[in-house]
Amino acid sequence: MSDTSAGPRLLGPADVRALAARLDLRPTKQRGQNFVIDANTVRRIVRESGVGPxxxxxxxxxxxxxxxxxxxxxxxxxxxxxxxxKLAGLLPETIAEHAPAQADRFEVVLADAMRIDAVPGPPPTALVANLPYNVSVPVLLHLFALLPSLERGLVMVQxxxxxxxxxxxxxxxxxVPSVKAAWFADVRRAGAIGRNVFWPAPNVDSGLVAWTRREPPATTATREQVFAVVDAAFAQxxxxxxxxxxxxxPSEAVDAxxxxxxxxxxxxxxxxxxxxFVRIAEGLPWS
Incomplete structure (x- = not known):
């Protein structure tokens, strides 16, 4: 029998490969699937995130x-x-097996994070994730906007x-990512992650980004208007x-x-x- 009072038993390389084999899973580049197989790395991510009870x-x-x-x-x-x-279906079973004492504090939502419009349960306070690299910035900005209760977080990205x-x-x-992220949060680099902690090993290096929520700028312009100025400024x-x-x-309005x-x-x-960018947006005529 397992000790239900113990902390979670983390996954090692053999565990990850065994779980993937159960699902007949071949990681796809399309979904940015590179699974972390090193327990020290995930503990480091959690430690750097500052998450607590x-x-x-x-x-x-x-x-x-x-x-x-x-x-x-x-x-x-x-x-x-x-x-x-498939992954969402297996996850509760994995948590029940490896973290039985914590299983009641876990919930999985089958959804596209880019399109989700709510998160079940109490308002979330932190975002910690190994984000799929092909959609990392849009996902981060969407969740910043969707979940104002988020206070801080740490994400692994390319x-x-x-x-x-x-x-x-x-x-x-x-x-564009720098400015839009700065609207929501103070962002900093929080270290690098080697390729050998993933299966399969990606062909790009990874980095950690930590952030703490800041109040958005006080402005008469909307966020959409400010972001439209940002997009235009960096288009060329x-x-x-x-x-x-x-x-x-028109030129005269831009000059003014x-x-x-x-x-x-x-x-x-x-x-x-x-x-x-906020001050420019405030001065433009928006129809």
Whole structure:
């Protein structure tokens, strides 16, 4: 008999491969399926996230449950959002077997995280996930907007995406993800993850991104209007703002908005903060 008072028993390489074999699962690039097979790595992710017993954690793309089990060691509740029906179906069984004492604090939701419009149970306070790399930024921004109760989190993404999300104005990799993430949160790089902790090993490096919620800028413009300015500014990132913002308003209106915002019309989007974009949006005529 298993000791139901013990903490979760984490998955190792043999466990991950055995679970995949049960499902006749061949990881697909289409869904960004690379499963973590190293217990030390998932414990590190949970430790860096700062999650504790009072937290309700949302996990996206739990896969076979490696990170889920590590989260259940410390979190009060874990809600896992999984788009793959086979994986979602097996997960409760894996949790019951490896973490029987914590199984009542776990719930799996079969859904696409990009399209989900609610999370069951108490409002979640943290997001911790190994995000599918092909949709990591849209998923993150969607959940930021959907779940204002989220206070902090840590996500693993492709290394270059981690750099973009955490970039500051003036950086070569500063762009749309950097500004939109900054609307919701203070974002920082939190380390790198080697390729050998995954099965199968990905052909890209991975990075950790940590964030804490911040109040969005106080503004008379809507978030959609500000984000439209951001999208336009980076659509042709080598061009001056005065030219690229003409896709949103006539030249005279763009000039007036830039002047009111105190922004050089020859500046480029990569030099602006999220608050600069807010001031421009406030000055544009929106129909």
């Amino acid at each position: 009072d937290d309700v954690v949302v996990e996206v793309g739990p896969g076979l449950g490696s990170l889920t089990l590590a989260l259940l060691e410390v979190a009060g509740r874990v809600v896992a959002i999984e788009v793959d029906e 290394s270059e995406v981690a750099d973009r999300l955490a970039a500051a104005p003036g950086s070569k990799v500063y762009g 990132r080598r061009k001056a703002l005065r030219g690229v913002l003409r896709s949103l308003a 908005a830039l002047a009111a915002a105190g922004i050089d019309p020859l500046a480029r989007g990569e030099s602006l903060t999220v608050d600069d």
